[in-house]
Amino acid sequence: MKYVIIGGDAAGMSAAMEIYRNVPGAEITSVERGFIYSYGQCGLPYVVDGRISSTKRLIARDVETFRDKYGIDARVGHEVNGIDVDKQLVFGTQSSGESFEIPYDKLLIATGADPIMPVEKGSDLAGIHTVKTIPQLEDLLADLTPDIENVTIIGAGYIGLEMAETIHACGKKVRLIQRGSYVARILDEELAQHVHEEAKKNDIELVLNTNVEAFEGNQRVERVMTDNGAFDTGLVIMAVGIKPNTRFLEGTGIALTKNGAVIVNRHLETSVENIYAAGDCATHFHIVKERLDYIPLGTTANKQGRLAGLNMSGKFAPFRGIVGTSILKFFNLTIATTGINERNAKELGFEYEAFKLSARHIAGYYPGAQRMFIKIVVRKRDQQLLGAQIVGPAGVDKRIDVFATALFNKMTLPDLLDLDLAYAPPFNGVWDPLQQVARINARL
Template sequence: MHYVIIGGDAAGMSAAMEIVRNQPGAQVTTLEKGHIYSYGQCGLPYVVGKQIASSTDLIARSVEMFRSKYGIDAKTGYEVTDVDPIHKTVSGNITQTRDKFIIHYDRLLIATGGTSVIPNWDGRHLLGIHTIKTIPNTEAIIADLANVRQVTIVGGGYIGLEMAENFVSIGKKARIIQRGAQLASIFDNDVACLIEEHAKAKGVEVLLNEEVQSFTGDIRVSEVITDKGSYQTDLVLVAAGIEPTTSFLNGTGIQMHSNGAIIVNKHLETNVENIYAAGDCATHFHRIKQLNDYIPLGTTANKQGRLAGLNMIGQNNEFKGIVGTSIMKFFDLSLGKTGLSEKEAEQLGISYDIHVQEATDIAGYYPGKETMHMKLIYRKDDQLLLGGQIIGGNGVDKRIDVLATALYHRMTFSELLDLDLAYAPPYNGVWDPLQQMAKRNTAKK
């Protein structure tokens, strides 16, 4: 049995490791377009901000380790351009030599991840315009910073915000241009306005409801042109999102989501026999929405990859789905979300209610307390929890994780009161803030 995996990062190598651990002597070939395997993409902004000394610190296992220690035929510079499900082959080009290759598989995993989106703007090929998705991307940004004072970031999502903080931390001026009406579009506007206020307080220029149209400059970018004006800049970071890297699968018969993600079932199988998919190139079943979604995160990629690998060797493991949990650091704030926002609940036609409250992360009388802005969303008829958004200093991560667990187990708002949560004044109040919200909501009824 020859297992072939396209993609050498989170999902792909999680699968490969499960195969070799659970089926000694298995023949596993991994095909990676780049030359670096198994690295932490989420740490890349912090390399730019010098909080992590080197991009090599993000590499979990080297290519040589996969080959020598685990017996995986880990190939680099292999770009797959075609999959033939009838003859069970993958083919493409070796990037350094441009030689062609063709490899037979018995079972195939597609774990090609996502690609940074750069819209078809005039001037997009000028020097000084970057994306950040890979270690080479990151090294290119660092090498380009010497004479940079003003950075313009196109996109106000998680990557845009993290990069704004890290550029400011190394003494650069940061500007965010966001085509929508708010930063961090996964949050509701009433929560996102707190993020905008914090960005401005930290010296970040925020331009909302503005759409980039082009870039100008002789050889290097010097100006960003939008539908509302023009802005001088020394460097541009495009953080406009990612799209699944799946265009090479056209004509294979593999079913795709409307955004190009590969549709998989609970066993990470595609509709084509012996072909699996996992990670940022695949759909993710959303337990609250009860439908296939696309929320590309490293946590999900690793989980899906692990289960795909086990299923490829004949086990019968199910991916239980996501609830849409994420968190990020933005200067002095932690921004956490899980489950549905109001916008998502409305799109799904769910009748819902909300509860908003300010709370402290620890006992109110204990020194060092910090404030959290908390918002819970629940179904109106039976109080089933639907989602939550929390912004604040310390303690956001703890509450988001508790709430994510509650969502996974389909708990109601009032059932939060029954949880046995840790308490001591330096860590919490006698009633955790989530339980305080449940108490007050119950008292309203």
């Protein structure tokens, strides 16, 4: 049995390892357009200020390990240009310029996603960067010289906020440009105001309701041109989002969403026989929305890749879905969300209720108690949990994971009161903040 995997990172190599474990003698070939396998992309921002000492620390398994220890034909510098679904062939071009062709019995598409570059005019100037791969980060680090004083970050999502913090830690003046009215769009606007306050405390310049139209400079970027004026800068980081890397699938008959994500079923199968997809290039079933969604995160990529490998090995291993849980650090704030927020609920036509609470993350009388801000969305007719957003300096990660587990199990607001959660004054109040929301608002 010949297994071919396109993509050598989280989803692809998670699948490869499951095939290796479950199919003795399997012939596994993986092809990667870059030259690095299996690394933690989410750790890239923290290399900038030295919290992580080197990009090498992010590599989980190198190419030689897959080749020598597991017998996987792990190829680098191989970019796939297309798939012949009738002949079951993958073809493309090597970095040397030579073409290649690989037959498969089962194929996994795990090509991830590429950063979006929405501004064309001046985008070829030096000093404009995206941060998605180790080589891209290393290019940024080489360009972030001592004479660079001002850095402009376009986009204020996960990467934009994390990069703002670490670039600021390098002694640079940081400007964040966001086309919407607030940053951290995973939150509703009132909770995002806490993020705005944290940005101001740390001298991060926020430029909101502003669209970038062009970049200007003499060979190197010097100005960002917007519909709200021009901004001088020494370096630009584009962090406006990513798009699935699936252009090479044109003409294959593989069904895609409007944004180019590969549509997969619960077993990570595509619309074409013997072809699977997983990770940032594929759709993800959202348990709360009860529909396919696209929320590309490293956790999901690893889970989908593992299950794709099991299904390709002949196992019955359905992907049960996501609830959209994410978390990020921004200076002294933790920002977390799971499920849907109020803005999503309105867009989806849910009849809902929303409840807010400010509470201490541990017993209020214990030294170091800090305030967190919580917003919960529930379905109106039965108070089934739909989502939560939490912002605060401490204790946020614990609560968002409890709520994500409750969402996965389709619990209601009153159900939170029955949870047997850990309590001691240094760790929690006698009623956890999530249970405090339920005590005030649950219909019993």
